[in-house]
Amino acid sequence: MDDKQIIAKRIAMELNDGDLVNLGIGIPTLVADYIEPGKTIVFHSENGVVGMGPYIDENTYIVNAGGNKASVLKGGAFIDSLMSFSMIRGGHISVTVLGALEVDIEGNVASWIVPGKRVPGMGGAMDLVEGAKKVIIAMTHTNKGQPKILTRCRLPLTAANQVDMIVTEMAVMSVEKDGLHLKEVHPNYSIEEVLKATEAPLIIDQVIPMKGIEL
């Protein structure tokens, strides 16, 4: 498995049977490939699908939130953007998984703008991070060697104090009132290596090997 697949597989283990889940673009999309047998997860796509299915090679008008061809599963529904975002903002989404540029010890996340360089816009990310019951960040631990897990985000925020969990190819961390807790470390790395790649201080109490890794 490559880094992205490691992250996606670990996050899939966090989803519970019956959850309504919104996956962001990029690594988060891969989470759908690792749902454990026996779990029924319903995927919500903010452009207007409840019960989103995978890409199919058929002529339809169905796209996912990345604008790519997708499908709807049995029992699914097409909804307008108002219903879609009422579900998001009203707390009806169990889990949202999204990528990020930076995350910090207070659960702040920056994911939508690099001033002066890249301004793609926030799309639905601000609503999702604010409204979903659980927010999981799926991202590589560093960006070209530069830490992305910081004491305080430097880029403009997507939302403040909303992140619950961070999963990278190196480790799993949870955001708690007293800061970031290191929970799991990938067997390929030592705790020291994780700390070195992380700008933020990590609270270490009980660290176990990252779940779902086959050695």
Add this chain to the structure above:
Amino acid sequence: MKGRIDKTEFIQLLQDKMTIMVGGFLANGSPERLIDLVVESGIKDLTIICNDGGFPDRGVGKLIETRQVKRLIASHIGTNPTVGVLMQSNELEVELSPQGTLAERIHAGGAGLGGILTKTGLNTIVEEKKRVIIVEDIPYLLETPLKADLALIGGAVADKYGNLAYLQTMRNFNPIIALAADCVVAEAVQEVDEIDPEHVITPHPLVDYILAEEQ
């Protein structure tokens, strides 16, 4: 509904400096024929309200390529590099609004509401220059309503009365903008005799014109 119109009659409805809402999500459900006619008309200094900037050759992106747009209100512009270029050179003013907020602002404009209160955008740069209102000890951002002179609807199934339903994910912002503009023009993907009243999404009194199919 006032009736069906052809391309010449539609172009006569257009004027410089109009505010136009356009349906679609990354051009899925965008009224491509109506957009082409706005390009053909050559009207300029437009304010466009749309979920995103589309692509240079699809959706509202076509109006941005022709420099007909002065101001764009959208949630995401990352798929259209021209938007970024024109923003940098100050030829295009862009207001980014979180997607759920954008949908609710349009809804507020169409439903006669004075605005909406939302937690989305709090403690981010979206909060700048906006009022924070505390209701039952919870702070919310006040976001103002959006209205338009013209709404252009795509992705629709239209019946002889002008009732509309939408195909699959092409629904997105289309039914919302149908409430928020002085004049509403729809482009049908499919024409039917009658839509079952149980399945009408946009009732015909909200629709002014339907663009006749090309001869």
